[in-house]
Amino acid sequence: MYEDFHVTDRWTGxxxxxxxxxxxxxxATRHADAVDIRFDVNGKPMWIAMPCNAWVEQKLRTGKVITxxxxxxxxxxxxxxxxxxxxxxxxxMYTMSTEEVLEHLEAILAEARQTHSIPVLxxxxxxxxxxxxxxxxxxx
Numbered sequence: 001m002y003e004d005f006h007v008t009d010r011w012t013g014x015x016x017x018x019x020x021x022x023x024x025x026x027x028a029t030r031h032a033d034a035v036d037i038r039f040d041v042n043g044k045p046m047w048i049a050m051p052c053n054a055w056v057e058q059k060l061r062t063g064k065v066i067t068x069x070x071x072x073x074x075x076x077x078x079x080x081x082x083x084x085x086x087x088x089x090x091x092x093m094y095t096m097s098t099e100e101v102l103e104h105l106e107a108i109l110a111e112a113r114q115t116h117s118i119p120v121l122x123x124x125x126x127x128x129x130x131x132x133x134x135x136x137x138x139x140x
Contacts, residue, residue, distance in 0.1 A: 001111065002076025010086040016041050018079055020072045034095070037075035047093040048075035054101035061102070070105060077104045 003020040019040045026032040026049060034049045055066050066074070078096055081104070087094070096104070 001108070002073045002080060005076065005080060007080045007083045009089070010084055014042075016083060018046075018076065018083075020076060021045075023068050023071055035071060036093075037072055039076065039079055041079075045092055046079065048078055049093060049095040050075060050101050051096070051098050054096075054098045054105075057098055057102060058105065066101075066105065070108065073108045074101060074104045077108050 002018075005018050007016050007018060008014070009016055017040075021038040021040055024036045024038065026034040026036045029036070032049065033052045035052065037048045037050060039046045039048070050071060058064065058066050075096075078094070078100065082094060
């Protein structure tokens with residue numbers, strides 16, 4: 001769904017290839033209470049910061065947690081939306097609010113219900129960029 005996708009820039013009409021790269025707990029890198037989701041957008045880094053409070057809110061509201069997979073999918077959904085809305089291409093980091101995280105998460109879950117699955121994120125080999133997948137019942 002949103003770990004590797006194409007979207008058209010609203011202003012330039014350029015086709016942007018967005019590819020998930022990593023989830024990083026931001027306290028370690030920039031002392032922020034967030035999880036930073038990194039994408040490469042046509043080879044350039046783009047970070048989506050998701051506040052840790054969103055994980056707490058999701059658990060309180062639904063009793064369920066946001067997994068790494070769902071966080072990456074949610075950030076990708078958000079990235080696609082801001083590109084389509086005419087984002088500022090010179091920025092390398094966008095910060096989501098807790099409500100934005102929960103809204104985009106719900107959109108991802110609704111989309112997954114229609115397709116009956118949320119895709120598994122690939123394990124990226126940082127040298128050759130080859131991918132493999134974590135074995136799951138649907139991939140065995």
